[in-house]
Amino acid sequence: MMRWFTPRPDSLLGQLRSPLYVRWQAGLSLYAIVGLFQGPLATGHFNWQWMGPTLLAVPVYLYLYARVYLGPLRQLEWHAAGIAVLGTALWCVNTAGFILPMMAGILLAYSPSWRHWLSGVAAITLLALAKVWLLGGELSLAAGVGLAGLFGGFSNVLYMHSARRDAELRLSQGEVRRLATLAERERIGRDLHDLLGHTLSLVALKSELAKRLALDEPARAQREMEEVERVARHALTEVRAAVTGMRRSDLAAELVSARLMLEASGVALEGAVPEGMALPEHIEAPLALVMREAITNIHRHARATRASVALSIGGKGIDMQIGDNGRGGLAAHGNGVSGMRERVRALGGTLSIDSPPRRGTVLSIHVPPPARASAVAPLPAVAAGPAHLPAAGSAA
Structure with a gap:
């Protein structure tokens, strides 16, 4: 029947x-x-x-x-x-x-x-x-x-x-x-x-x-x-x-994967890894995981139509910014954000979030130059896997 x-x-x-x-x-x-x-x-x-x-x-x-x-x-x-x-x-x-x-x-x-x-x-x-x-x-x-x-x-x-x-x-x-x-x-x-x-x-x-x-x-x-x-x-x-x-996780591969994921759900992703950008593995791998977590949350919760990833490296260190035009309201202390903060903190860097309700989310990360970041103790193995971001906000 x-x-x-x-x-x-x-x-x-x-x-x-x-x-x-x-x-x-x-x-x-x-x-x-x-x-x-x-x-x-x-x-x-x-x-x-x-x-x-x-x-x-x-x-x-x-x-x-x-x-x-x-x-x-x-x-x-x-x-x-x-x-x-x-x-x-x-x-x-x-x-x-x-x-x-x-x-x-x-x-x-x-x-x-x-x-x-x-x-x-x-x-x-x-x-x-x-x-x-x-x-x-x-x-x-x-x-x-x-x-x-x-x-x-x-x-x-x-x-x-x-x-x-x-x-x-x-x-x-x-x-x-x-x-x-x-x-x-x-x-x-x-x-x-x-x-x-x-x-x-x-x-x-x-x-x-x-x-x-x-x-x-x-x-x-x-x-x-x-x-x-x-x-x-x-x-x-x-x-x-x-x-x-x-x-090993690398930023270029994560960006390609992110574009495939977001475009499948109707979200246009802008951004690219700068030509010739080379980072030590102990820095690039945690940043790639942070990018993965943020992009996953945009895909699942942000309800956005556009997203962007900006990467730059200079004398003051490495800057990565991930944003979207979704519903905003990302919780500042959820499990996912805590996981990203731990990864960035292990590199001696900082993470800030700007997520007003209904106005999208911008996640800004700054990591000191590789020479200084290498002196910081590596992240414990317990944080190696991607954490799930809270469903209350968009992800960037």
């Missing part, structure tokens, strides 16, 4: 990943069924001439309506056309039957082609005019069918344009991540091959030589094994250094 209400992958809800807006609209629009009964009953005329056909039409309408959202998207226009024909036929015996052609015009706006939507609304309007012309009825209702399809469907057209653009952006982001992951795997493979290939071959050769010399020339075999130990320890040191470099 439940599979009847499960969207197909190629359906309207399936392709848009069942967005809340469409699901709510689908549920609220079902109240059109109430109008099919309320209209005739409000006039005080109850008889089976309209009640019987209406009762028969409702299950057909519900099936076609469900198929619009759950069926293949390529068949959406046919299902909407079926609703229009059904409603026009019902209109002949039920004065409220014009509601269904109206709904058909609005549902057509979910079509992938806005031209098909406009053509469909025009065809439904002509069908309504033909009913009024041949069988009688109010001309204003026929005109209202077309206007409802236009004005009611226009918001759906705008929403679908935005939703499809977001879906394409998510797909492109996924492809970028996939290619980046593939390139990183290839790089790591090359590095490990270059790093360990020669060393392990040398260890194997010297171990084989020591095995052959163990009985005849024990002293020489011992020297060979000492050489194997030295080479192995050297290789271990190089591997550790390489892994540390792979795990």
Whole structure:
């Protein structure tokens, strides 16, 4: 039974990943069924001439309506056309039957082609005019069918344009991540091959030589094994250094990741890492984590449309400023802010927040020059992971 209400992958809800807006609209629009009964009953005329056909039409309408959202998207226009024909036929015996052609015009706006939507609304309007012309009825209702399809469907057209653009952006982001992951795997493979290939071959050769010399020339075999130990320890040191470099967070990578995250949620990010900017790892890694925390909070809580990141380095030290035009009101002593302050304080720097309500947030960080910052004790390991910013404010 439940599979009847499960969207197909190629359906309207399936392709848009069942967005809340469409699901709510689908549920609220079902109240059109109430109008099919309320209209005739409000006039005080109850008889089976309209009640019987209406009762028969409702299950057909519900099936076609469900198929619009759950069926293949390529068949959406046919299902909407079926609703229009059904409603026009019902209109002949039920004065409220014009509601269904109206709904058909609005549902057509979910079509992938806005031209098909406009053509469909025009065809439904002509069908309504033909009913009024041949069988009688109010001309204003026929005109209202077309206007409802236009004005009611226009918001759906705008929403679908935005939703499809977001879906394409998510797909492109996924492809970028996939290619980046593939390139990183290839790089790591090359590095490990270059790093360990020669060393392990040398260890194997010297171990084989020591095995052959163990009985005849024990002293020489011992020297060979000492050489194997030295080479192995050297290789271990190089591997550790390489892994540390792979795990390292850097500002340029965080800025790219931030741009992908914010643009996916409709927030334009401005800013870039200055050309030739090079910072010691013990400074760059904490600053990258602070940037990550701030950007994550903008994405989750700020409700902004624009954000910016500014980086500069000079004789007085390093300055980083992250801002947004969101709702502001960032708490000054929340867990997330405390985590950022600890990272900056460990570098001997300062962090200030300007976050007036409804006027955005600006987070300013100043870190002393690397020579002075290096004298400060490193941040304890407990603060290495990104802390969650409070939901009460925007993040910058």
